[in-house]
Amino acid sequence: MSSKPSLPANRRAVLAIIMASYLMILIDVSIVITGLPKIQAGLGFGAAGLSWVQNAYTLALGGLLLLGARAGDILGRRRMLLLGLAIFTLASLAIALAQTPAWLLAARALQGAGSAILAPATLALLSTHFAEGPERTRALSLYAATAGIGATLGLVLGGLFAELFSWRAGFLINLPIGAVLMLGARRYLHETPRQGGRLDIAGAASSTLGMTALVYGLVRAAEQGWGDWLTLTTLAAGLLLLGAFLLLEARVRQPILPLRLFASRERSGAYAARMLFLGGMVGFWFFTTQFLQGVLGFTPLQAGLAFLPTTLPNFVSAMLVPRLTPRLGGARLLAIGLLACLAGLAWLGQVSAGTHYFSGIALPMLLIGLGQGVVLPPLTVFAVAGVSRDDAGAASGLVNVAHQLGGAIGLGVLVVVFAAAVPVQLAGAPLLAHRIAMVMDGSAVMLALALLVTLLLILPAHARARAPQADNAQLARTKP
Structure with missing residues (x-):
């Protein structure tokens, strides 16, 4: 008989429902990016107004996450997951039917509110359905792998629908998926105990x-x-x-x-490193898309598919995390992943109008994909490690807040970097390439800071926690 741990059928269903719910959120963050030109032409957005197609969603999601997490603690996390799925699905229908810019932006904000209810419920339900230890580590690795591939999958699907069908199809597809997930959640997820009290x-x-x-x-x-x-x-x-x-x-x-969540240096470091990591990585996703289409002349679909050198290695490395963690330790694995991503972004910082896709884009993408796959799982584990059941919702909500705000703040900073990089002697595609190269350098700086936080806060705390376990294991081996 194999000693490899496996999940019962109902646990696999629970994991599939949670991952699919979270993936739907992540895809909708990026699915509009490759379809923005079609949205602008179809609804008559101005250049500045078009940015709010993304910002309306991000602001509502980042601003309401903590409230959504606390509501799950008080009202029940399965109930909040169902409510979040319902709001998200109906908002997707409203987006697909939008006839004016104001209609679309209002629906995107509503969709962000649904995500703010849904996102913390997914991670909290995962923590309560899987016991701490190897089982939860495996589940969190899959959850984090979903986070890693969601952005790229959204870019691919957005480009596919925009080029072959309509940008509206990317939102209509949420209707059957949302309905199936709500039915599955009712059948397979059990409700969590409710805490007494009122909303803050x-x-x-x-x-x-x-x-x-x-x-x-x-x-x-x-x-x-x-x-x-x-x-x-x-x-x-x-x-x-x-x-x-x-x-x-x-x-x-x-x-x-609860401010007691920050009492752990390891947990505080995980939140800070996550914000810095997402702040840097958002530049990679957002601006590499522009380089592929604006400099290399790729179509939206080609640009989406061009991210496969990141997506596939990301998934493979994330699947290896449960095997690598016992050997290297989560903190060391995190540092290695950050170094790989940092090297990839520094490589992309060398792009120019004459850069070739395979040598100048695909190869650094490979490094970034391998690194991201092993960064997000330990960051997620460290952010919820040692948290009581009563604080599970708040801790998971803070993980998602760090994720969303890190990306939003990072994008704001990097757009300023993009706008400031204007050499007089460049114009057109060479100017765009130069600006994007500067953005990649800025992203690399953010990842360097995330690595510094890991080395100063997470690695020492993790080493202290592992030392007694190693001593006990040594005693067990030497005991007659």
Whole structure:
């Protein structure tokens, strides 16, 4: 008989439902990118207004995540997953039927709100359905692999639908998928125990408004510059509101973000490293697409398929995480993955108008895919390790907040880098290539900071935690 652990049939169904729900969220973050030109032509968006097709979703998702996580603790996480799926699916239908820019943006914001309810429920349900140890590590590795391939899959599907059918098809496909997932969740997922108490309305309002103002200020800075008075006002308001949020959470009896989650250096490092990692990687996804289409002349479908050197290695390396973790340790594996991604981004920082796809794009993509596959699983494990069942929803919500806000803040910073890189002697495709090369250098800096956080906070804490286990194992081997 094989000693390899396997999941019962119902556990496999639980994992499939959770992963598919999370994948649907991730795909919709990126599915619009390759279809943006068709959306702009079809609905008459202006150049600045078009950016809000993405921003409306991100702001609603990032701003409401903590409230969604806390609601799951109080009302039940399976109930929140079903509610999130229902809102997300109906919003997808509204997007597909949109006839005006305002209609589309409102539906995208509603879809982001559905994601904010759904995302923390998926990770919390995974933590409660799988016991801590090898079983949960395996499940979290699959969950993180889903996070890694979601963005690329969205780009491929977005390009496919935009080129062969319509950009609307990318949202219509959510209807049957959402219906099947809701039926499966009712059958296979059990409800989590509900906690007593009430929602922290003041905390939810200050965190939502603060994160929204902060992200809006960064997005506006990319469009209007750092000297714009509204940019500075909203950034200052965002920071003040987030400061007020932390003060409230320290005093309220039932906070949506228990500050005790930050008592662990390992967990705090995981949240910080995740934000920095996503901040850097968002530049890779967003701007590489522009390089492929604007410099190399790829079609939307070709641009989506061009990311396969990242997608396939990402999936393979993520599947190897459960085997590599016992040998290397999660922290070392995380550092190795960050180094691989950092090398890939530094390589992409050398692109120019004369760069060839295979030598200048595909090979660094391979490094990035291999690295990303082993980065996200340990970051997810460290972010929820040692968390009590009562705090599972808040911890998982904070993972997703770090994920979304890291990407939103990183994109805002990198768009400023893109706009500032304007050599006088360049124009057209050479100028675009130069700007994107500067963005990749900026992304590499963010990943270098994530690696520094890993070396200073996560690796030492992980080494201290593993030392007693190694001593016990040595004693067991030497005991007569």
